[in-house]
Amino acid sequence: MENKKYYITTPIYYPSANFHIGHCYTTIIADAIARYKRLNGYDTFFLTGSDEHGQKIEKKANEAGVTPQEYVDKIITDAKDLWSSLGISYDKFIRTTDEKHCIAVQKIFKKLYDQGDIYKGEYKGLYCTPCESFWTESQLVDGKCPDCGRDVEEAHEEAYFFRLSKYQDRLVEYIESHPEFIQPVSRKNEMINNFIKPGLDDLCVSRTSFKWGIPVPFDDKHVIYVWLDALTNYITALGYTSENDDNFKKYWPANLHIVGKEIVRFHTIIWPIMLMALDLPLPEQVFGHGWLVIDGGKISKSLGNYKDPREYINDYGKDAVRYFVLREVPFGNDGAFSEESLINRTNADLANVLGNLVNRTISMNKKYFDNVVVNSDATLEIDEILISSVLSAKEKIEKYMDELKIPEALDEIFEIFRKCNKYIDETTPWILAKDENKDRLKKVIYNLLESIRIGAVLLSPYLPDTSKEIFRQLNTSETSFDSIDTFGKLKVGDVLNEPSPLFLRIDKEKLS
Ligand code: MSP
Numbered sequence: 001m002e003n004k005k006y007y008i009t010t011p012i013y014y015p016s017a018n019f020h021i022g023h024c025y026t027t028i029i030a031d032a033i034a035r036y037k038r039l040n041g042y043d044t045f046f047l048t049g050s051d052e053h054g055q056k057i058e059k060k061a062n063e064a065g066v067t068p069q070e071y072v073d074k075i076i077t078d079a080k081d082l083w084s085s086l087g088i089s090y091d092k093f094i095r096t097t098d099e100k101h102c103i104a105v106q107k108i109f110k111k112l113y114d115q116g117d118i119y120k121g122e123y124k125g126l127y128c129t130p131c132e133s134f135w136t137e138s139q140l141v142d143g144k145c146p147d148c149g150r151d152v153e154e155a156h157e158e159a160y161f162f163r164l165s166k167y168q169d170r171l172v173e174y175i176e177s178h179p180e181f182i183q184p185v186s187r188k189n190e191m192i193n194n195f196i197k198p199g200l201d202d203l204c205v206s207r208t209s210f211k212w213g214i215p216v217p218f219d220d221k222h223v224i225y226v227w228l229d230a231l232t233n234y235i236t237a238l239g240y241t242s243e244n245d246d247n248f249k250k251y252w253p254a255n256l257h258i259v260g261k262e263i264v265r266f267h268t269i270i271w272p273i274m275l276m277a278l279d280l281p282l283p284e285q286v287f288g289h290g291w292l293v294i295d296g297g298k299i300s301k302s303l304g305n306y307k308d309p310r311e312y313i314n315d316y317g318k319d320a321v322r323y324f325v326l327r328e329v330p331f332g333n334d335g336a337f338s339e340e341s342l343i344n345r346t347n348a349d350l351a352n353v354l355g356n357l358v359n360r361t362i363s364m365n366k367k368y369f370d371n372v373v374v375n376s377d378a379t380l381e382i383d384e385i386l387i388s389s390v391l392s393a394k395e396k397i398e399k400y401m402d403e404l405k406i407p408e409a410l411d412e413i414f415e416i417f418r419k420c421n422k423y424i425d426e427t428t429p430w431i432l433a434k435d436e437n438k439d440r441l442k443k444v445i446y447n448l449l450e451s452i453r454i455g456a457v458l459l460s461p462y463l464p465d466t467s468k469e470i471f472r473q474l475n476t477s478e479t480s481f482d483s484i485d486t487f488g489k490l491k492v493g494d495v496l497n498e499p500s501p502l503f504l505r506i507d508k509e510k511l512s
Contacts, residue, residue, distance in 0.1 A: 004041055004042045004043060005042060005043045005044070005045075005250060005251055005255075006034075006037040006042040006043070006044045006045070006255050006256075007044075007045045007047070007238075007251040007252065007253070007254045007255050007256075008030055008033055008034050008037070008044070008045070008046050008047070008254070008255060008256045008257075008258070009030070009046075009047045009048070009234050009254055009256070009257050009258070010026045010027050010030045010047070010048045010258055010259075011026060011051075011257075011258075011259050011260065011263060012048065012049040012050050012051040012094065012096065012230055012233050013048075013049075013050050013051060013079065014050070014051050014052075014054075014056070014057075015050050015051075015052055015057065015071075015072045015075035015076060015079065016075065017075055017078065019078075019079070019082055019308065019309060020299045020306040020307075020308075020309065021292055021299065021306060021309050021312065021321075021325075021337055022291060022292045022298075022299045022306075022337075023309075024082070024086060024309050024321070024325065025289070025291075025292050025325055025329075026258055026259070026260060026289065027048060027083060027086070027088055028086060028088070028321075028322050028325045028326060029258060029289070029325070029326065029331065029406065030046065030048070030258050031046070031086075031087070031088045031089055031090075032322070032326055032406060032461050032462045033256070033258075033401070033404070033406075033461075034046035034089060034090075034461075035089060035460065035461035035462075035464065036401055036461035036462075038461075039457075039460060039461055039480075039481045040398070040481055041481065043250075044091070045091050045092070045238075045247065045250075045251045046089060046090045046091050046092075047090065047091065047092050047094060047233075047234065047237050048083070048088070048090045048092075048093055048094075049092070049093050049094035049095055049096070049233060049237070050072070050076055050079060050093075050094075050095050050096065051096055051226065051229075051230045051233075052068075052072040052076075052095055052096045052097045053096055053097070053212055053213040053214065053223070053226050053229055053230075054132050054210075054212065054213065054226040055129055055132065055207070055209070055210045055212070056129065056130060056132065057071065057072060057212055058210050058211065058212035061212075068212045069097065072095075072097060076095060080093065082309065082310065085310055085313050085318065086309075086313065086318055086321065086322065087318055087322070087464055087465065089464075092237050094233050094236070094237040096214075096229055096230060096233060100236065100239075100242060101232075101233060101236045101237070102214045103241075103242075104232065104235075104236040104240060104241045104242060105214050105224060105228070105229050105232050105236065106214060106215075106216075106217040106224075107217075107241045108232055108241065108274075108278065109205075109216060109217060109224055109228070110217050110218065111278070112162065112274075112277055112278070113160070113218070115277070116163075117162060117163050117166070117277045118160050118161065118162050118163070118205060119160065119161055119163070120158070120159070120160055120161075121158075121159060121160070121161050121202075122156070122157070122158055122159065123155065123156065123157050123158075123159040123161075123204045124154070124155070124156050125154070125155055125204065126140065126152040126153070126154060126155070127152060127153055127154075127155040128145035128147070128148065128150060128151075128152045129153070130145075130148055130150055131145055131147045131148055131150075132225075132226050132227070133145070133147065134155070134203075134204055135152060136201065140152065147262055155209070157207070157208050157209065158208065159204045159205070159206045159207070159208070159222070160204070160205050160206040160216065160219075160222065161202040161203060161204055161205065162202060162203045162205045162228070162270075162273075162274075162277075163202050163277075164200040164201065164202055164203050164269070164270070164273050165199070165200050165201065165202055167200075167273040167276050167277070168196060168199070168200045170276060171196060171200075171269065171272060171273060171276070172192065172196055172197070174272065174276075174282065175188060175191070175192060175196075175268070176192075178282075180284065180285055181268070181282070181283075181284070181285060181286065182264070182268050182285075182286055182288070183285055183286070183287045183288070183332075183404075184287075184288070184332040187261065187264050187268075187288040188268075190264075191264065191265065191268050191269065195265055195269060196269060200269065203225075203270060204225065205224065205225040205228050206219075206222035206223065206224060206225060207222065207223050207225060208221050208222055208223075210223070211223065213225075213226065213229065214229050227266050227270060228270070228274070231266065231267070231270060231271045231274060232274070234254060234257065234271075234283075235248060235252060235280070238250075238251055238252055240252070252280070252281070253280070253281040253282060253283050253284060254283040254284065255283070255284045255285065256283070256284065256285050256286075256287060257271075257283050257285070257286045257287070258287050258289060259286060259287070259288055259289070260288070260289060260291065261288045261289065261290055261291065263288075264286065264288035267286045267288075268286050271283075271286075287331075287332075287404060288332075289331055289332055290329070290332060290333045290334035290335065291334050291335075292325070292329065292334070292335055292336075292337040293334050293335070293336055293337065294306060294336070294337055294338065296336070299337070309321065312339070312342065316342060316343070316346055316506060317346075317503070318465060319350070319463040319464075319465050319466045320342065320345075320346040320350060320503070321342070322462065322463060323345060323346070323349065323350060323410075323462070323463060324337075324341070324342045324345050324346070326406050326407065326410055326462050327345060327349070327406075327407050327410045327411070328341065328345060328407070329407070330407055331404055331405065331406055331407065340508070343506045343508055346503065346506055347505050347506055349414055350466075350502070350503040351503040351504060351505045351506075352505075353414055353417050353418055353421065354414070354417050354466070354502065354503070355501055355502040355503040355504075356421070357417050357420050357421050357424075357448075357452065358452055358470055358473065358499075358502055359499055359500075359501050359502065360424065361420075361424075361445065361448045361449060361452060362449075362473055362474075362496060362499035363499045364429055364430075364445060365445050365449065365496060366496070366498070366499060368429075368433055368438070368441060368445065369442070369445070371495050371496045371497075371498070372493065372494070372495055372496075373446065373449065373490050373491060373492050373493060373494045373495075373496065374438075374442040374445065374446060374492060375442055375443065375446040375492050376438075376439035376440070376442040376443045376446075377439070377443075378439035378440045378442070378443045379443060380440075382423065382426060382427065383443060383444075383447050386419060386420070386423050386447060386451065387447065387451075387487050389415075389416070389419060390416050390419075390450075390451045390454050390455070390487065391454075391484075391485075391487055393412055393413065393415070393416055393454070393455075393458060394458065394481075394484055394485070396412050397409045397412050397413065397458055400412065406462075409462075410462060413455055413458045413459050413462075416451060416454070416455040416458070417452075417455055419451075420448055420451050420452065420455075423444075423447070423448065423451075424444075424448065427440075427444045429441055429444050429445060432444060446490070446492075449474065449490055449496075450487055450488060450489065450490050452470060452474065453470075453471075453474055453476055453478065453484075453489065453490060454484045454487070456470040456471060456474075456479075457478075457479055457480070457481065457483065457484045458484065460479065466502055466503075467479075469502060470502070472497060473496060473497045473498075473499060473500065474490065474496055474497075475494060475495060475496050475497050476489070476490060476494075478490070
C-alpha cells in the first residue's frame with residue numbers, strides 16, 4: 001500500500017521584529033503545499049518555528065536591556081501573529097529554546113562525540129557575526145562575507161569539530177544517485193562544484209565567545225554552533241530521542257525541506273552528513289527557492305524598502321497576498337515584488353476573472369431562479385467541452401504539484417474560471433432568459449455553478465478563505481478532493497446563499 005504521509009518543513013526563522021514579505025514567501029508556499037497534500041488525502045505534518053540562539057540575539061537583547069529569553073519570547077508572539085494573519089496551517093511551531101529540543105540537541109552532540117564524529121581542536125578562522133558563519137579565505141568575496149557582504153573577523157578558539165571530511169565521498173555519491181534530492185538542478189550543481197568537490201573541511205561546531213546557546217553537555221564553557229542546533233529541529237520536533245517519538249517514526253524522513261537559496265548549503269551538506277552520522281535516512285528533497293526582490297535587490301531594513309506584511313494584508317486581504325506570492329514568481333527563481341504588481345494581479349485575476357464570475361453566476365441564479373439550484377437535460381456540445389475541461393484539471397494540477405510548479409497549477413485553476421466566463425459570453429444566459437422554456441438556461445447556470453464548485457475545491461489549498469466563501473455562497477459541503485471527480489454534486493432544489501462580491505477592484509490611486 002502506498003505510504004500516504006507527507007512531512008514538509010520551512011526553515012526556522014531568526015526572531016526578527018522586522019518581518020518582511022520575503023520572510024512570508026517560504027511559509028506561504030509551504031502552507032499551500034501542505035494544504036494541497038491534506039486535500040489529497042495525505043497524513044500531513046507541516047513544521048515551522050524559530051531559530052532563537054546565537055550571538056546576534058544575545059547582542060540585540062543586551063542592547064534592548066533584556067535577557068535573550070525575554071527578547072525572543074516577545075518577538076515570537078509577533079511571528080505567530082503574522083503566520084495566523086496569513087492563514088498558515090502549521091501542525092507544530094518549534095522554538096529552539098524549547099526544553100525538549102535543547103535536551104535532544106545535547107544528546108545528539110554527545111552521541112556524535114562518543115562515536116568520534118565530533119572531536120576537540122583549535123579553531124582559527126574568519127567569522128561573519130551577522131550570518132553566524134565561518135568562511136575560508138578562498139570563499140570570501142572581495143575580502144567580505146560572501147552571503148551578506150559585511151566584514152569578517154579572525155577568530156581563534158578552542159573548539160569542537162564535526163568530521164564533515166569523513167563523509168564527503170558518501171555525500172557526493174548520495175547526491176549523484178538521488179537526482180531529486182537537491183532541486184532545482186542548478187543548485188545541485190552549485191553545491192557539488194563550488195562547495196563539496198573542492199574539499200569539505202571539518203566544521204567548527206562550538207563557541208566559547210558568547211553564552212546564548214545550548215551548552216555542550218560535557219563541557220559547558222562551550223555552546224553548540226547555532227546551525228547544528230537549528231538543523232536538528234526537523235527531527236527534534238517529531239520527538240527524536242524523546243520518550244514519545246511516535247511522530248518521528250511516522251513522519252521521518254521529511255518529504256520536503258523548503259529553504260531559501262542562501263541556506264541550501266547548510267541543508268545539503270551539514271544536515272545530510274549529520275543524518276548519516278546518526279544513521280538516519282535522508283530527506284527526500286531540499287528545494288532551494290529564489291528571493292522576492294524589490295527594485296532588483298534584496299528586501300532590506302537598512303534600505304527601508306518594505307512595509308510590514310500586515311499592512312498589505314490589511315489593505316488588500318490575506319488571499320490577495322497569498323495569491324501574489326504563489327502566482328507571480330516561478331518557483332526556484334527570484335521574483336520582483338511591488339505593491340503595484342500586487343494590485344495588478346489582484347485586479348486582473350481575483351477581481352476580474354474569479355470575483356466577477358462567481359458574482360454574476362450566483363446573481364443570475366438569484367434573478368432567474370430565486371437562488372434555487374436547477375438543472376435540465378438540454379445539453380449542447382459547448383457544455384460537454386466545458387465539463388470535460390473542468391474535469392480534466394485535477395490530473396494536470398496533480399502533475400504540476402508533484403513538480404512543485406505552483407504558478408502553473410494556479411494558472412490551470414484560473415483557466416477553469418476563464419473558460420466559464422467565456423461560456424457565459426457564448427451562451428448568453430440573459431438572452432436564454434427570454435425563452436418561454438427555461439431548460440437551456442437551467443442547464444447553463446447549473447454547469448457554471450458546478451464548475452465554480454470544482455474550481456473552488458482545487459483553489460482551496462492556495463486561497464483557503466476565498467474557497468470557503470465560495471462554498472458558503474454555494475451552500476455546499478461537497479468540498480473534498482474526491483467530490484471533483486464527478487460533475488453534478490450540487491443538488492437540485494438546494495438553496496444558495498445571497499451573492500456577495502469576493503474581491504473588489506483596487507483603485508491604484510490608493511498607492512501613495
Ligand atoms: N534561521 C535560519 C534558518 C535555519 S533552518 C534550520 C534562517 N532564518 S531567516 O529568518 O534568515 O530566513 C528564513 C527564510 O526566509 C530563509 O529561507 C530565507 O531564504 C527566507 N527569506 C528571507 N528573505 C527573503 C526574500 N526576500 N525572499 C524570499 N525568501 C527570503 O535563515
